[in-house]
Amino acid sequence: MSKQDELNAIFKRIAGEHGKLTAKQVEFAIREIGRVRGDIADMLADYAGADGVIKRSRLLRLLRELETVEQSLRQYGTDALNGIIEESADIAIEQVRIAFHRVLSESLNTVSLNQNVIDYVATRFSDDGLVLSDRIWTTSGVIRDAIATQLRSDIIKGESVGTMVKNVRKVYDNQTWMIKRLVVTESNTAYRTANAMSIERSEVADWVRIVDNGSRHPRHKHHKCYILAHEDRYGRGRGIFKPNDSEIYCPHPQCSSYIVPVLKSEYL
Template sequence: MDEIKRLVEATGSYSKWALQQRKSYIEQRLSQDIELRNRYDKWIGHIAKDIEEAHIQGQLQSYVDNLDHHLQEYTKILDDDLTKFLDQQFVVAVSTGSTIHSQYFIDAVNRSGIKKITQTQIKRAVFRMNERSVQAMWNRQNHGLFLSDRIWKNSENAANKVGLIISESLADGVHPTEIAKMIQGYVRNGKSTLVIDYPNMMDRIGNLPQDLSYEALRLARTETAAAHSDGMIAAASINPGYEGVQWLLSPSHPVRDICDHYAEQDLYGLGAGVYRKGQEPIFPPHPNCLCTLVPRMEDIDRLIMRLKEWEEDPSKHPDIEELFQKELNTNNQNQRDGITLETELLPGTLNNTIEFNDEKLLNYALDKTHRIGKDKAVAFEKALGYTKSNYLELRNNVLRNLKRTKAEFTGEDQYGQRYKVLMRLKGPNGKEADVMTAWIVDSNTERTRLVSIYVK
């Protein structure tokens, strides 16, 4: 109750939207843990089934001889599943974080009665911001590793730990059916039962995590919190009433740490834990943080007055005019603009800004009415399940795999250096296919631009 009271006091006239935002975020966090554990349970069930089938078919020795290969397959299965899961979580978290800005701004516009700005313009602008925020999550680095690298490392570690249990159990003469039950019990209940039932084997294995899915849970919680915060701050750029944020300390906080520092310091004379626009602290400061970062906005009646004055004379409020021209004016802004990314195309090969124009997908590779591109569109839908309706999933899938797939140099002309990247993608229909992408490093801009994409 104390947390709710502090949230209401901090947000005042827009507290109903702040409370809704917080409720949605907490619900996501709770369901996220359950869903992620279910995914690990499904994954280990797949491995257990492989072991039992190998035994039944008399191919157990072959399975053991090729265990390293199987572990690589299990790593990829878990990596693909966790990547898709986190992408979905980012979309939800970013949207939850940004919604308060659209609700506040739309309410002010409706009450002001102005005609120059519409609900549709605001919603489109927030949608664009959300897309950029989700993609930015995949392009952040932590200790030199992209998020996709960290997910792969986590998946590889989990597969290797399971592989260690399998190999040591077989060495001890444990029956394959019992091994299948053992690894499922480990993922579901932790290593405690293994320590009791197989003490000698556990001594040999040594350092085995108590909870195999814990690192993935921690990663998901931390990155989802970051996505929620980044979505809120990014969407603030389309809210002329946004002034900054306030850090509210979580009540579940028995030990003092950096969160107390952020919640107590008053750097700008605005009150404890309040930070000006453009000076927002990085959030979350540590894994599993449950503190709240809430936006601070000007009194909505004052914004309503400013909106009315701006419509009569844009020069009176240049901040609103700049926002309108940059983000809301439909004559200046295409709803389906492309995306520019600061990322490394290939480790050790290229290090350029990547330009991914969505029109390449929407009006060509996924367009069944395009004279030339229609065959590509049919192939994408049949092979992977990609259509115009889920083009963002294809774009994100390509960009994720781009960082860990080798590029082949194909030549240079007056326009720049050309490369092709063949990547194995898994689509929303659960199928896999090879997709060829072609890129050019523009000789004038030094930016890497997508020029072609099709199912191989």
């Protein structure tokens, strides 16, 4: 097995390991952002009368107070995503460092790499023209609106606080797909960005190759990662790009593609 083949196998393996990590990160984010359900339960208890029911006359005031709930959603989401992005970047950089040392006996200067990755992911504009904080605000707003709609209906119907708390949990559970989409997208973007920046920082490769990794999706051939993986932009082979070609960092939301170095001839 050539050194290039050996690295290809290592990067494929660690991409699979990162996929498992991402699943755990999704669970963490859903749990952390879901702390808002406890905040809402406390708020409902404060508004309820002795009979455990909230009077209609208090509805508008309660709905206005949901603004603080949305702020909590944003804060919990921001804290969770920042931690996830940093974790993915740290792991990717360390894995590249270990792979280069094991296969090529080469070291990697990792000074400031993690922060460079975090800064990029936090400030990148996606296809919708939004940065990370915008996407967190949008997700928080949608969840808050769904909860407000449910509470309005429950209060008008005269439901008990206990029933309202259960309904809020159901509403939240129905919106967790948005959190999953956000976490998978940002975690994988941090992972690919860290790989590419680490390779660019190294002495062993001037080029990288993007490997599409979603052949089970029925419309995979329409995904940007598939298109990039089959594009020969620079006449060096399909899927080969410069490490700073940022479109390979996040080809599309929830993309599971990964990046491998294309070794210089002297390292083959």
